[in-house]
Amino acid sequence: MWLLTFAIVTLQKWLPLNPDGIGNMDPTLAFNTISSFVTNTNLQHYSGETGLSYLSQMAVITFLQFVTAATGVAACIAIIRGLGGNRLQTLGNFYVDVTRATVRLFLPLAVLVAVILMWQGTPMTFHGAARATTVEGAAQTIARGGVAPEVAIKQLGTNGGGYFGPNSAHPYENPTPISNFVETWCITVIPMAMVWTLGAMVRRRGLAVMVFLTMLALYLPMVAFGVAQDARGNPAISAMGIDQSTGSMEGKEVRFGSGMSALWSVATTVTSNGSVNAMQDSLTPLGGLMPMMGMWLNNIFGGVGVGFINMLIFIIVAVFVAGMMIGRTPEFLGKKVEAKEMKLASLALLWHPLAILVGAAIACYVWATTAHPDAALAWLHNPGPHGFSEMLYEFSSAAANNGYGFEGLGDNTPFWNISCGLVMLLSRYIPIIAPLGLAGILGAKPAAPETAGSLRAETATFGFTLWAVVVILGLLMFMPVAVLGPIAEYLAMR
């Protein structure tokens, strides 16, 4: 899969369906691009309309967006089987699960969404760019193509890699408030549904309710805070006497306004979707911190399948912590949680901050030890704490398999292409393989009957414990970098 798609983008110049004569992709950029889409990250160091032919958009990007999303679902279903099963031999057939997820779930939904988008104005054409002569006589080349099918699966499959550079901020990808509503719905619908899938598959609705409410209790405050921050606008612009009653509008579109943009920014990062309808780099400092927190947690609803696996890891840890607190053997769904399981859970849990913090530290080190970094490296588009945020965001995005950056970062350089490519590959597979191993072990164990002494995972008490574990374990590790980046910028601007 990796090799075939790599070949298509590096040879696209000579392949059919390339009406705008787009050249071949440079190999390091192609390494990053293909790793990015194979891992469902969709981090883009290229810009769609200038870097990819129609064939590459269809056979590489859209295809991988379907398959990786279906793989996420298949992995999640396998893990749930492990948790719910009793003395299982296998966790199911990968091919069967991927095919079912593609044919029964993603294709029908994507067709429906793409039709709504076309109705609202998203193009779907095999014609090359339109050449217009404007009213004032200037020439304008308008890039278009098979946008609607790509946007539909990009939103549904928590892929996020847009057809055009600015993603769903582009009027062709997201033409109206109605299309914006549909696309925002698409971001969260399957990740939210996966929670109920767990409930149905292990026959415990109460568990699904508890997990769902805990996730909402993490998600809603972030949305409210992010929307409020951006609605207040940029204090530096207010100081110039300009009317900012509609909020901070740099990098945002009039048809969405600041509220719908801030809502999207949080939804897209907690689900590891990574599509945007506004430029994240231009969000207000604390408004931009919310999407970063979403990626650091990476488990509220989460990416299709995978994000929910992250939440399961936190549940196992919470079970362990709660079990220790009440002095009983920790167990979840009647399975004893022992040292081996905890080791795998810790591995999955610690990898995420490790990748982000070490990655960002190396980038800072390279920056700091290079003479005249502005001229020599030219990565940073913004000076001061915001520049630090740009680098931090990029690694967070790569590790969370999210895919959107503070796009001011000059990220199409060998350093960023290769470092982020590696982080993406490792961060996709470690958090899937470790939990799969864990589920395999749990699935093979006999389920003990529940007694009055068992820890009940359906209760509000456990929900609160889980919430606290997520906040303390998931967020506290990132507190120092949050202070160095966005919080420092906020305080400096006040």
Next chain:
Amino acid sequence: MFTEVRRGVVFTVLLMLMTGGGYHVLLWGIGQTMFREQAEGSLIYRIDGTVLGSRLIARQFSEPRYFHPRPSAVDYNAAATGGSNYGPSNRDFLKAVRERRDAIMREDGVTAGRIPSEMVTMSGSGMDPDIPPAAAEVQVARVARARGVSVERVQALIRAHTAPPALGFLGRARVNVLELNLALDETFASAQALP
């Protein structure tokens, strides 16, 4: 081992044909039959068949007799779109905002407090086709003067081209700059001939 590899390859190729080919052709068919205009990019044609632009894509309007769109980070290049990506505290960004504010105050003779922030900030795509009604209101006097018509007639045109929030609650009221400017040319065709 060999059968395992072959199964993987066949599976990949079949999925690629389905999701990377059949899916697009199906949607292309639906688009061409049901939403032909939108599927081709919502283009607006002149009488002679040449393309004038797309109603969804902003373009440059700099003459005083036209309403101006929001500033674009990519100079309205619809083949390489994007935003400024300036952070909110960036000095270059704040300097550019101040310059745009001063330019509007000079050209339209309004106070800073009347300028909506949309007109001094760049959109995410650089292609924002809309401006808020308040941003059109700021430009009314200039456009009316350049066309030699009354302010009230231009204001009526703005009202007629203001789209309310979708379904009454989604998004905000907005004015499509290209459609408004085309309506100006149509309504005041005779005025254009004046110096």
